[in-house]
Amino acid sequence: HFQVALKTDALCRQQILSADRIVIAKSEEVSEQPLSNLVSTISKINPAAPISLSTFGVESPVPKLPAPTEIYETTLVNEGAPTTVVSLPIPKEVGWVEFTVWLSALLHARGDTILRVKGVLHTDEGPILLQSVRKVMQQPEILPAVKSSFTSKDIVLIGEGMNQEALLASLSSFFGEQR
Template sequence: MAEATRSDGRLPVIILGGFLGAGKSTWLRHQLHEGRFAGYHLLVNEAAETPVDNLLLSGARKISVLAGGCACCAGLPDLLATLRALCDAASGKEAGRIAGILLETSGLADPGRIAAAMAEDPVLSRRLVLDQTLVLVDSLHGVQQLTAEDLARAQIEAADELILTKPAAADPVTLARLALSLSVLNPGAMLSAAEQGVAVPLPEPVPGLAPLDLPALGRSEPILPYRLDVGRDGGWVALSTWLSALLHARGDDIVRIKGVVRTPAGRLLLQSVRRVVQSPEILPDDDEALAGPAPEEGVIVLIGRGMDAERLALSWRRFGT
């Protein structure tokens, strides 16, 4: 990993990708804690208009948030404009202070499309160099994603390094088959594993185990973010009960939930992947201790397929009042 100034003066760019809920922010937080990517300017992209992932990255030297559009499509113009501005800053007042740029993509982004857009831009192609594309793969949901999501396959095929996350909770044989399948999909990529950002050994090969049989996929309904205002008045018991019922009924359609809510214990960062709800994390009340824009309390973002924003809001109002 090149983290020193290049002799040609171009800024190295690292793309961090992976499907929704793969654990990109968790992995990156640990790397920052360990001193990796020192001097890098972090760009955090979120498809939803309410940014959350930046709250985990307080160890960053400098961070910018690109919210409200995926960086490989709707948010691409903003991304390119931000990259040009960082190039200008690195040649001006920030000269010698920016070691590189790390882009944490939205879980809906195709890193290959971002890399192509950078290479085709007449300014960025001269000022930046793509150093590495890291793609995280969720050990718990990777098999389902590979068999059902073209995007998950495209992310893996674009990677220089694939990192299996959450391996401790995965079935060993399923994990071994996933690792084998990743090596078949992208034989040129380095393969590693990490638990909460800490490197761990890869799963042991299973003799006679075959990779996944990955069928051709047709068009599917798009995955979209939905914003839901649940209020700032607490109501944690009602909210947690309602979310549990929602995930039980629609867990196959809801890929990701995240948001910040006020509870008697303080501000909680709430996150889930499919039906797996992560332990809520207490955030400091001082916004200055957080990275990027202050969180929008009382708002959660649901990312999935086939949901109706009005029906979600109506369901919550009926349950929460």
């Protein structure tokens, strides 16, 4: 999604500019030429940040790639609402299924302004890792017992104009209607 994000989202370029290092995730889903274009574009934006790849969570160096055929451009400057980070405490009585319905509705309605969602939701099955990028929710993962030391009851949302009070009101309103 990088090429589109670079053209439509001023924050995309800002994140690359400010990065100390860059890891390209899901690199196995991209063929060599677009990967070469991506790596070259990122290197042009931030030549000081080392770049690596991540395939199924395993980091590796960037292999030798063909010469780039295109450097992706953007004319955007950093405009729009400031990026905010909200830690959303999840009430104990909130069920896993109900929460995911609410989160799916939130991502559908505001996914263009929500950059990331990440957190651990505690369920009867054990702790479940939740992650999303924009509107794309990754498959929830039940964490193994060794990782069950996660004690946070919060889900973190990163996006434009995030407001903890409004999100909590939305969550409370949704659960009030569900009961």
